[in-house]
Amino acid sequence: MKTLKTWAARAAIVAGIAAPFTAPVTAQTVYQVPALSDYSGPFAAIMPMLGAGREGVVNWWNVEHGAKLGVKLELKTYDTRYDTAQTASLWPGVLATKPVIGLALGGPDTSALQQRLPTDKVPMILGSAANGFGWRPNQWVMATRPTFVHELTGFIEWFQKNKAGGTRPVKIAMFTTEASPTFADMGKGVAAYAKANPTIVSLVEMVYVEPQPADVTLQLRRVLNAGAEVVLVPTNIQQAVAVKRAMQALGKNVPIAYSLQNSPAMLQKLVGSIAAMEGDYEVHGSVIATEEDTEAKRFYDMLVAKHGLKGPWHSLTTIGISQALVMVRVVEAAAKKNGGDKLTGEMLYNTLIDTNFAAKDFYGFTGGDIDFSVEAPFPTKDPRVNIGQVVGGKLTTVAKGVPVPKLAKW
Template sequence: MKKLMNWTARAVTVAGIAAASMAPVSAQTVYQVPALSDYSGPFAAIMPMVGPGREGVVNWWNAEVGAKLGVKLEMKTYDTRYDTAQTASLWPGVLATKPLIGLSLGGPDVAAIQQRLPTDKVPMILGSAATGFSWRPNQWVMSTRPTFVHEFTGFVEWFQKTKAGGSRPVKVAMFTTEASPTFADLGKGINAYAKANPTKITLVEMVYVEPQPADVTLQLRRVLNAGAELILVPTNIQQAVAVKRAMQALGKNVPMAYSIHNSPAMLQKLVGGMAAMEGDYEVHSGVIATEEDNETKKFYDMLVAKYGMKAPWHSLTTVGMSQALVMVRAVETAARKHGGDKLTGELLYKTLIDTNFTGKDFFGYSGGDIDYSVEAPFPTRDPRVNIGQVVGGKLTTTATQVPVPKLAKW
């Protein structure tokens, strides 16, 4: 406990050294923060992790940083059911609370409000990866991660150098679907990358299947027979399970790579345990939620011990934590510069655009620095990807801060 208390003190110093030097503030300005969520739709199962992750960070920041700046963030949850129409219908009521900045959950709410936010003057922080179709100027939903395509091309280049020797292209197959705009965009982006980088990747096949396929054994046998040595399944849990079961049925052990939302921790109970994914990878710019003793895990432990955060140590808990950390750092920076009682959504947007937040600001909860621009609503200057792998039946950290290649729009 003494070790934890010492670390907590250090974290607070890093978080609010400038704020601590200010004179005590007698009054606080309370700002509304809408947290778009899904407690009754297709991703309801993840909210007991994402939601408390958000709350834990906000509670910590309010007590240890915001209080010294005269700022309190009051977060309110809105159940969008992960539905575009529901989000659009709720948004007028959200605006009526005069929100300062908000937390986005995913594609449906981005589609519902992205184009109206510049008028509404409410920036939103998204914990998921961005998409190619959001790569447009003047966007106000800003992702903590680069696009899924950036993340997976960074992984492919790492795999090609470290596992395929770097002297030849690695043979890759990918499973996705055209039924989802995000997953179709992934297919389009990886196809474009493969065409532009024939010395690094040979795309054996882009396999388009249903969002919830019953069986993909024939498709997987086809790509394995064609020599695929790496299978990408960055889409949903259902496709990942289907491909893994097909791999088991064929008696093969070609490595598969997943994203954070369909990670081994999410899949293990559905495929026979973590050991069934031996050699598989988890790939994204977020946290690889292993049991290793590091700064990231210590920050989580502090929120549990000191602020009663009730969420397991899980990759999806870290999604909520990371987006909340980006949000509070933006509020903190703006408050120090302009005063805690003078914050507006437009001022927060300008702060996000003008500030290069260094990776150390986030205790390991980002892939690196967070920098936004008018041209792109995700980090573009030096995005990084983290890679985990199941080894000995346990998820381990294989590589961190792996550079992501510069990509042209697809």
């Protein structure tokens, strides 16, 4: 018994001596991050990939950065069904969790929330490109990419210089629709750019068709006969497939340029194979999800191996990764400056406005630096795009960090 008491006393002394040398555990403040999603609407089939990208980044950041700053982010998914009314009805419940920042999905939630967020003091990060009609001051839904029109005009200028010799205007045609505000805005913006830059581009025709056209062979034949050297289809999957099938039916091989949401990875099974898209382009201000050994691919592989990311290496997974990366970098910057336990939505909004986030902090998942201003809810100082092309039956990156022209509002 005496031996036991002696051992206990010595143990207590050792514990007391060792205590001052034990690294303190940083108390963590938990912040709810609403992740607006669509698991039962038009994008239910692809949402698991986008959502997995978000989750992988947050898991990684909580371990590698948040723990040191005393911050833990918890994603909370809200199924908006990609519907404006559903988003608006869910929002009071979202606010009840006292979020300081959130992840947006697209047009419906932007429409539902953009005008009330300045009052609610909750900035949202959008992984898609911005719209021209959203180019207004004091906006709180911030897009990680410039507008679709910025992206398209960056590609046009690159194509004119590198594929058309740079000494004459390149002839383009574009397919879009007036049935969608976003897609109509693309047409309006590209037409305005073409009118203002006749030495760079000649717009053969802006072809307006149905959102889900049955056949566009006549329209495509018309623009090809007029000399179109590249056809832009930056809208949806249905229009992209219709234009590609029309190109195949006509036996032509004029390159088609798509955006991220209807990229070759999305279209390959619908048109036969990736080889059927030989020569076609993918254009946007995010990473080109190729199988090349890139910094972005290595970062993705790390998230899979160490942080439970379950989505495939795909353009849609990269949307979730890129928007989550921007979100956590904003939280990180604010926490370093103000303390991890003091974050507010207004503080994070001011951090978004006042900070230039270097491209190196996003591991290749952005076109360039991320910066916002009161005047525009998307990067404006030096926006850039990446360009991919199907070559030899594989998607390859043919240009990185392509400068985007300065555009007037259209």
